[in-house]
Amino acid sequence: xxxxxxxxxxxxxxxxxxxxxxxxxxxxxxxxxxxxxxxxxxxxxxxxxxxxxxxxxxxxxxxxxxxxxxxxxxxxxxxxxxxxxxxxxxxxxxxxxxxxxxxxxxxxxxxxxxxxxxxxxxxxxxxxxxxxxxxxxxxxxxxxxxxxxxxxxxxxxxxxxxxxxxxxxxxxxxxxxxxxxxxxxxxxxxxxxxxxxxxxxxxxxxxxxxxxxxxxxxxxxxxxxxxxxxxxxxxxxxxxxxxxxxxxxxxxxxxxxxxxxxxxxxxxxxxxxxxxxxxxxxx
Amino acid sequence: xxxxxxxxxxxxxxxxxxxxxxxxxxxxxxxxxxxxxxxxxxxxxxxxxxxxxxxxxxxxxxxxxxxxxxxxxxxxxxxxxxxxxxxxxxxxxxxxxxxxxxxxxxxxxxxxxxxxxxxxxxxxxxxxxxxxxxxxxxxxxxxxxxxxxxxxxxxxxxxxxxxxxxxxxxxxxxxxxxxxxxxxxxxxxxxxxxxxxxxxxxxxxxxxxxxxxxxxxxxxxxxxxxxxxxxxxxxxxxxxxxxxxxxxxxxxxxxxxxxxxxxxxxxxxxxxxxxxxxxxxxxxxxxxxxxxxxxxxxxxxxxxxxxxxxxxxxxxxxxxxxxxxxxxxxxxxxxxxxxxxxxxxxxxxxxxxxxxxxxxx
Numbered sequence: 001x002x003x004x005x006x007x008x009x010x011x012x013x014x015x016x017x018x019x020x021x022x023x024x025x026x027x028x029x030x031x032x033x034x035x036x037x038x039x040x041x042x043x044x045x046x047x048x049x050x051x052x053x054x055x056x057x058x059x060x061x062x063x064x065x066x067x068x069x070x071x072x073x074x075x076x077x078x079x080x081x082x083x084x085x086x087x088x089x090x091x092x093x094x095x096x097x098x099x100x101x102x103x104x105x106x107x108x109x110x111x112x113x114x115x116x117x118x119x120x121x122x123x124x125x126x127x128x129x130x131x132x133x134x135x136x137x138x139x140x141x142x143x144x145x146x147x148x149x150x151x152x153x154x155x156x157x158x159x160x161x162x163x164x165x166x167x168x169x170x171x172x173x174x175x176x177x178x179x180x181x182x183x184x185x186x187x188x189x190x191x192x193x194x195x196x197x198x199x200x201x202x203x204x205x206x207x208x209x210x211x212x213x214x215x216x217x218x219x220x221x222x223x224x225x226x227x228x229x230x231x232x233x234x235x236x237x238x239x240x241x242x243x244x245x246x247x248x249x250x251x252x253x254x255x256x257x258x259x260x261x262x263x264x265x266x267x268x269x270x271x272x273x274x275x276x277x278x279x280x281x282x283x
Numbered sequence: 284x285x286x287x288x289x290x291x292x293x294x295x296x297x298x299x300x301x302x303x304x305x306x307x308x309x310x311x312x313x314x315x316x317x318x319x320x321x322x323x324x325x326x327x328x329x330x331x332x333x334x335x336x337x338x339x340x341x342x343x344x345x346x347x348x349x350x351x352x353x354x355x356x357x358x359x360x361x362x363x364x365x366x367x368x369x370x371x372x373x374x375x376x377x378x379x380x381x382x383x384x385x386x387x388x389x390x391x392x393x394x395x396x397x398x399x400x401x402x403x404x405x406x407x408x409x410x411x412x413x414x415x416x417x418x419x420x421x422x423x424x425x426x427x428x429x430x431x432x433x434x435x436x437x438x439x440x441x442x443x444x445x446x447x448x449x450x451x452x453x454x455x456x457x458x459x460x461x462x463x464x465x466x467x468x469x470x471x472x473x474x475x476x477x478x479x480x481x482x483x484x485x486x487x488x489x490x491x492x493x494x495x496x497x498x499x500x501x502x503x504x505x506x507x508x509x510x511x512x513x514x515x516x517x518x519x520x521x522x523x524x525x526x527x528x529x530x531x532x533x534x535x536x537x538x539x540x541x542x543x544x545x546x547x548x549x550x551x552x553x554x555x556x557x558x559x560x561x562x563x564x565x566x567x568x569x570x571x572x573x574x575x576x577x578x579x580x581x582x583x584x585x586x587x588x589x590x591x592x593x594x595x596x597x598x599x600x601x602x603x604x605x606x607x608x609x610x611x612x613x614x615x616x617x618x619x620x621x622x623x624x625x626x627x628x629x630x631x632x633x634x635x636x637x638x639x640x641x642x643x644x
Contacts, residue, residue, distance in 0.1 A: 087448045090417060090448070091448070091450070094414055094415045108449070121454070121455065121458055122408065122457075122458045123455050123457030123458045124455075124457065125455035125457060125458075126455075127412075127452060127453065127454050127455075127458075128452070128453045129415050129450065129451070129452045129453075130450070130451045130452075130453075131448060131449070131450045131451075132448065132449040132450075132451075133448050134446055134447070134448065
């Protein structure tokens, strides 16, 4: 099992760093899946993290100038590691002006992801900073927990309003309630609602637009859904806030799929990277 | 004691206080006469006070710079009072009266010139290297060989080594203004104090020197120019607890030039085989036993020193049992004629303008 990769381009390095910083804000520990074509950061929904799950997919060729992988075996040509993304963030943070950054799987006192950066220096000899990030190798028999999530059978799919706006709304609502209802319909309308004994607050977004697949009649069990009908899900507001807080990159597309009273599925798409975040509904 | 500092020197004094406040909780003031240490203890007196109260006087650096023209420090030993008067623009006078406690003189004996290893570099270099370590990191290990300097984070013996992220920075000796190494060596000391010194050094633009010997022996970090000298004396981890963690990796490193780009040596296969055949998904290593204690032991003796250039202020941190740090921040007085005209009771803290303060207590 071998892995080594190199980033030469400062733009790619910055982009990769921002992705890792986003993941760091979402979870303390996650699984890093390395395949020949992709790098994935995966969090599988468990009770411990409130049932939230995350799937972040990067096209490796758009980040790494060199990438060599020898997986666990010929037919399972991938590597699965459990890692604390914060360590990766910290290692990348001080390497932003590096000439290049190398990442490789090593065995020190335990399996590690070693990040080595060659930094500019005052002399002819470069400075080298090396970070050994401890990881856990995940054996093959557990890999089924970290497979790509299937698209849920959603009732409504809608484009999100600007994330900054959503964030400021949700931040204020958090002061009033622990739970928030996300609802949307196929007319491009979305509401964020909170309701307590004393007060209820709703923020309305209009003209958001619905992604094309929402028109597919096969969704929603063959019956075309009335465009005004809202699908809604009540979620823990902190989970939504955490998602919105972590965003460092402006996505080219941001969408939300809602399975009525079940899941809020957030999707952020960019050219080289996609992020999916599933927040389960609470009663 | 009655001394005055003016203009930009007030800001330097304030920065020094702020820097010291990051190291310890008490400030010891020891005025000198004409820049020389008076041997008979009954003539000199020493005082200590909580550093926070002194820091409060110099709290805002920007407003000091903007409005303070002169700072006068007077010590009244009968009333155990230190009076700091800030003469500001528009005739405004701010007077702070601080109480102090008399105390014994505390000195750490160190002779930095006799240290076998010296590194000196611009503060920027030190700041850039320290940046790679998280703010929470307590201790750093500095290793030197013929042409290289390594800094790495030190992991406490009782911490779980499998979970700690290890960071190491390798610098070439060419980056240092002065690099004199007598032997390969490795010392571990508190990063926090180094950071404290660096904020001061960076603002003054003075190069920082590091003098050290073997592990266990104190390391002296020093900045100096014509009007001031600051020496931070820090304890280092002693030999036995130190060697265990570092001897293996150090030996490998010191053999060769920068390690070749060799991925082959980090083979995961044997590890993987062990993993697949085991019941549970846990790493198969065993943590090595660490037989030594984590207490730092400083070797500082208490005999008096006879150096010419002495200290105006001392700070000795009465620490928790693990750490012992002491710091000396001194002012070197210029041997100028204007001083000889002063009576023995007046002191100059830092270089003042030519109008001397004729008023005496």
